[in-house]
Amino acid sequence: MRRKMNYLSFVVMMCFVGQANAYNHEHEKTGKQSGKPKPTATTKAANCAPANYRKTMDFNDVSCQLETGGLLFLDRANGLATYTVPKKKGSETVVTTIYAGALWMGGVDTNGLLKIAAVKFREGNDFWPGPLSVDFGSGNFDPSIPQGDNTKRDYGAGTIDPDQCLLYDNIFTITKAGVVQFITWMECTTGDCPQPSNETMAQINAWPGNGDVGRGQDQFLAPFHDNDNDMFYEPEDGDYPWYDDILGRNEVQCGVDRRVTLFGDITNWWVFNDKGNIHTESQGDPIGMEIHAQAFAFATDDEINKMTFYNYELINRGNQTLFNTYFSQYIDADLGNYNDDYAGCDVTRGLSYMYNGDLNDEPNSGRPGFGQNPPAIGVDFFEGPYQDVDGLDNPGPVFDSVTKKWNIPEVADAIANKGIVYKGLGIGYGDTIPDNERYGMRNFTIYTGQNAPTGQADPESSTQFYNYMRGLWQFGDQLYYGGTGFPGAPCVTSIPTNYMFPANSDTLHWATAGVNPGFDWSEFEPCGSGSTSNPSGDRRFVQ
Known part of the structure; x- marks a missing residue:
């Protein structure tokens, strides 16, 4: 049986910069790990108050709430979802699609101690506003010239004072059109160019281009074009928030230059950061990570008008190098009625999605559903962290312009040489340029929020968060192909997999290291064609 689904989507983009080692052990998941993380130690932290600032992004046909404490989309004060697409018009009833989202990260240090930062609904706190302290000149980052794979941002003690957490409890908004108008006005030679509005000028003047080096912060924070190359953000000197794709000024070469500029029409x-206080959500030891976040959108007349985008620049400001490091996107996508959903993924595209468990999305707990033929929503892990430097152009699909066909590496060869077999699983593979490869979605795990079976529920400890990030179950059990994916459940095979419910998307059997399981696997048909569907529920996923 085919299900008719309207398709809505939003795209998650990630960028990794810093010294944490983002090495992902694909196809080696056994439920155990070499160098098993030791219990986390108690770490002295700053005494920052929890983040409070919230802002609604309401630019195209999507409306959603952002906040500075590492959580997206959830109106915590009222316990309500805010991600709405299409957004409310007039007196229409609002039906939301995503309840909560967050960035998770974790790895082990040289002593085997697990360091982690993650939130689900901010029942506790792992993140606080503001930049961390560094030793000036400890890195080699220079935003005035292209930056390669040897780039290091300044690092040091990686601490922050409470007043700085409070100062940066803010989200800074800018528009591309406003920046273009500012540049045109500043560079005007005819004297008849209109000055930008007061709102645009206030946004440009308030842009946090520099940290306070007197407080040990990095010289460079929010991206800006330094017109006179003096390293200081001064709009009166012609400096401006840096969109690279405006007025023909394309300075950043994609795939080579690692400088991060601004994206979107808004x-x-x-x-x-994760050092502002003790981690009370994951219960984990802090990393010393500073995150520069962008939430952006475009106003178009096509599907992109129903999408929002997120870019994270992750900078390890501490003195410790992390190994077996993972960065994941957590999503609790409630399509109207939160308790009747399914989830799955398209391995070829690196795309996860949530859809309704039947053809009618009923109201639940006083909240409206979508009714007949409910939509689906997708999350695209578009540009992940850079792969470890190895001096190689790691293999990937390459289009032959002569034969007009794709040359695709064998699964075993791609695994052995840290490559990919689908274009949607990364960027920079097989393009002849060494060390510009960026991970896409390398695992996909689903669990149930309410009434979940043992070992398949919400994470409650640092190790459990880390297990889900590594593509394992809550207590470290291996994920297997078929059924619910949990060991011992009906029709679960003995074939390990990195992706749950790929349906018919994985024709090369990348998820199972080249092993053909013999049937397509989805929540609708978990044991193959014609099998009984899984019970629907409150699904959450980690990718």
């Missing part, structure tokens, strides 16, 4: 920028 951009929301903020900075947060």
Whole structure:
């Protein structure tokens, strides 16, 4: 049986910069790990108050709430979802699609101690606003010239004072059109160019281009074009928030230059960290990570008008190098009625999605459903962290312009040489340029929020968060192909997999290291064609 689904989507983009080692052990998941993380130690932290600032992004046909404490989309004060697409018009009833989302990260240090930062609904706190302290000149980052794979941002003690957490409890908004008008006005030679509006001038003047080096912060925070190359953000000297794709000024070469500029027609920028206080959500030891976040959107007349985008620049400001490091996007996508959903993924595209468990999305707990033929919503892990430097152009699909066909590496060869077999699983593979490869979605795990079976529920400890990030179950059990994916459940095979419910998307069997399981696997048909569907529920996923 085919299900008719309207398709809505939003795209998640990630960028990794810093010294944490983002190495992902694909196809080696056994439920155990070499160098098993030791219990986390108690770490002295700053005494920052929890983040409070919230802002609604309401630019195209999507409306959603952002906040500075590492959580997206959830109106915590009222316990309500805010991600709405299409957004409310007039007196229409609002039906939301995503309840909550967040960035998770974790790895182990040289002593085997697990360091982690993650939130689900901010029942506790792992993130606080503001930049961390560094030793000036400890890195080699220079935003005035292209930056390669040897780039290091300044690092040091990686601490922050409470007043700085409070100062940066803010989200800074700018528009591309406003920046273009500012540049045109500043460079005007005819004297008849209109000055930007007071709102645009206030946004440009308030842009946090520099940290306070007197407080040990990095010289460079929010991206800006330094017109006179003096390293200081001064709009009166012609400096401006840096969109690279405006007025023909394309300075950043994609795939080579690692400088991060601004994206979107509207951009929301903020900075947060995991050292502002004790981690009360994951119960984990802090990393010393500083995150520069962008939430952005485009106004178009096509499907992009129903999408929002997120870019994270992750900078390890501490003195410790992390190994077996993972960065994941967590999503609790409630399509109207939160308790009747299914989830799955398209391996070829690196795309996860949520859809309704039947053809009618009923109201639940006083909240409206979508009714007949409910939509689906997708999350695209578009540009992940850079792969470890190895001096190689790691293999990937390459289009032959002579034969007009794709040359695709064998699964075994791609695994052995840290490559990919689908274009949607990364960027920079097989393009002849060494060390510009960026991960896409390398695992996809689903669990149930309410009434979940043992070992398949919400994470409650640092190790459990880390297990889900590594593509394992809550207590470290291996994920297997078929059924619910949990060991011992009906029709679960003995074939390990990195992706749950790929349906018919994985024709090369990348998820199972080249092993053909013999049937397509989805929540609708978990044991193959004609099998009984899984019970629907409150699904959450980690990718």
